[in-house]
Amino acid sequence: MGNVLTIARKEFRTLFASPIAYIVTGFWALAFGWFFYVMLHFFLQRSQGMPGMGPQTVNINQDMIRYVLTNSSVVILFLLPAITMGTYAEEKRSGTIELLLTSPVTDLQIILGKFLGVLALYATMLLVTVLYVALLFWFGDPEWKPIVIGYLGLLLLGGVFLSVGLFISSLTKNQIVAAVATFVTFLMLWVIDWMATDSSGTTGSVLRYLSLTGHFDDFSKGVLDTKHLIYYLSFISLGLFLTAKSVDTERWRG
Amino acid sequence: MIEVQHLTKRYGRVTAVDDVSFRVEKGEILGFLGPNGAGKTTTMRILTGYIPATEGKAVVAGYDVFEKPIDAKRRTGYLPETPPLYPEMTVRQYLNFVARLKGIPGAQRNARVGEIMEKTRVTDMASRHCSKLSKGYRQRVGLAQALIHNPDVLILDEPTAGLDPKQIIDTRQLIRSLAGDHTIILSTHILPEVSQTCQRVVIINRGRVVAIDTPENLTARLRGSETMYVQLDAGNVDPKGVLEQVPGVLRVALADQRESIVGFEVESERGSDIRRDLARTVVGKGWGLLELRPMRMSLEEIFLHLTTEEREEDSGAAGPPRADEESEAANEPAGASRTDGEVLGG
Numbered sequence: 001m002g003n004v005l006t007i008a009r010k011e012f013r014t015l016f017a018s019p020i021a022y023i024v025t026g027f028w029a030l031a032f033g034w035f036f037y038v039m040l041h042f043f044l045q046r047s048q049g050m051p052g053m054g055p056q057t058v059n060i061n062q063d064m065i066r067y068v069l070t071n072s073s074v075v076i077l078f079l080l081p082a083i084t085m086g087t088y089a090e091e092k093r094s095g096t097i098e099l100l101l102t103s104p105v106t107d108l109q110i111i112l113g114k115f116l117g118v119l120a121l122y123a124t125m126l127l128v129t130v131l132y133v134a135l136l137f138w139f140g141d142p143e144w145k146p147i148v149i150g151y152l153g154l155l156l157l158g159g160v161f162l163s164v165g166l167f168i169s170s171l172t173k174n175q176i177v178a179a180v181a182t183f184v185t186f187l188m189l190w191v192i193d194w195m196a197t198d199s200s201g202t203t204g205s206v207l208r209y210l211s212l213t214g215h216f217d218d219f220s221k222g223v224l225d226t227k228h229l230i231y232y233l234s235f236i237s238l239g240l241f242l243t244a245k246s247v248d249t250e251r252w253r254g
Numbered sequence: 255m256i257e258v259q260h261l262t263k264r265y266g267r268v269t270a271v272d273d274v275s276f277r278v279e280k281g282e283i284l285g286f287l288g289p290n291g292a293g294k295t296t297t298m299r300i301l302t303g304y305i306p307a308t309e310g311k312a313v314v315a316g317y318d319v320f321e322k323p324i325d326a327k328r329r330t331g332y333l334p335e336t337p338p339l340y341p342e343m344t345v346r347q348y349l350n351f352v353a354r355l356k357g358i359p360g361a362q363r364n365a366r367v368g369e370i371m372e373k374t375r376v377t378d379m380a381s382r383h384c385s386k387l388s389k390g391y392r393q394r395v396g397l398a399q400a401l402i403h404n405p406d407v408l409i410l411d412e413p414t415a416g417l418d419p420k421q422i423i424d425t426r427q428l429i430r431s432l433a434g435d436h437t438i439i440l441s442t443h444i445l446p447e448v449s450q451t452c453q454r455v456v457i458i459n460r461g462r463v464v465a466i467d468t469p470e471n472l473t474a475r476l477r478g479s480e481t482m483y484v485q486l487d488a489g490n491v492d493p494k495g496v497l498e499q500v501p502g503v504l505r506v507a508l509a510d511q512r513e514s515i516v517g518f519e520v521e522s523e524r525g526s527d528i529r530r531d532l533a534r535t536v537v538g539k540g541w542g543l544l545e546l547r548p549m550r551m552s553l554e555e556i557f558l559h560l561t562t563e564e565r566e567e568d569s570g571a572a573g574p575p576r577a578d579e580e581s582e583a584a585n586e587p588a589g590a591s592r593t594d595g596e597v598l599g600g
Contacts, residue, residue, distance in 0.1 A: 002354075006354040006355055014342060017342035094339075094341070095334060095336045095338050096340055098299075098334045098338050099338035101304050102302040102303055102304050102327060102332045103327060105324075251304075252306060
């Protein structure tokens, strides 16, 4: 465990030593803030009543926070490739991977360390947005449990992206190639959701089951379903497993 | 301390290392000499557990590197060809990270980092970023990284490559001072380097071990002698003494033995062809002469190769930076002579 944390710490610091962490966090805070503002605006309009209709009963959790989380889940799709692109590719390019692989740590410890490192940055990003949500608690009275579950969903969804990004980074020496390939892969995983909504029958249900964003829906509503939890956790494990295989293959090919 | 048996590494159809075997005793410095692409780096990478071998066995500090990689790695320090530095870390941060990685407990870590910086003389660069270090300092920090956990075994891949003459002398001195406490393998393609630093040399070419001996013996053997291989059946008698009596023979070494059939490597003075005398002696004794041939002169060819490369290296040090050092080329005016300790881009 000590080794995992050593590598996680190093990974986290490396991200903050370059502008990437700041740019990504900054843009994320901006995007989240925008969605927050827009959704809050709609919410207020609705609660005051549409022209011609009386005031409606609205719920801040279901009619505002939920949409903020769903929208911002799309933003991470664009941002996370920048976090994972260098994890392996840069170490391979500069030769520092030789240090890691000849140190008394296992491949699994290195992979988990790197994953935790990038996950820590992502968690920091999420933490920044808690400030916005805190405003709601100051002026209103939302339920906190659905919000926590929504954030958990966001963390898991990002975890999937990060584990896949880690795998793709382990395939190349070039960070840019890693970033582009990761982004395209994310996009495809996202597009599955559109296909799922357009198809029916077995195809539709299979696609719906595979869709990353589809599984986020319940989380955004504040519903914690083990089905989705297991889906995300197994997807993360798959990404890490593929990374382990990739590192091992690389070793044999030399 | 290090035992390598029949190590082979194949990449597809290419054989990078072919049936290499050797031993290194505790406290010894072993030089790995060979032209570029001979398989030195591959062998070292196998010993450090970076890549697995296709066949064979390697035991480092008592642990098989394939079966007990973690135990072996804990006792090995490795300096790859390019020092594995993280550009965004300062020297102190970097060494601290490596110390953690190598499992040095927190209480000792700072002291150990300070100690090793003193030893490799990088203390004055402690808070400089690794990306801003000169080639000489990079190499030293690389060495510090390999030494930080006080490993039993040190594996250094071309530790003096790309350094200026004064830095080379300093580095060799440092390496010599480390022997005794550490068992060291260092690779080089420069002939004088081994004679100045190493107690024993493995000459490797095209993945095969060509010779293992002390630098003195190797040089003597090459400079002033020719070697003949003779295989004979002498029954129960030991023919070694008789062969040594043949005029012109300098040294007789047993090469192989199968029951009464023995093979010898017979060295003679250069220029004197002892084949006739040798054959006459053997036949005169009534022994069966099974084989008599000059040994392939591959050793000499390699030495020729190595010595020419040394000359290129020397002229290269004064000339413009080589193409494979683009990072330096950007910072350093062509042909600039650097003194030890000067820092690039600072």
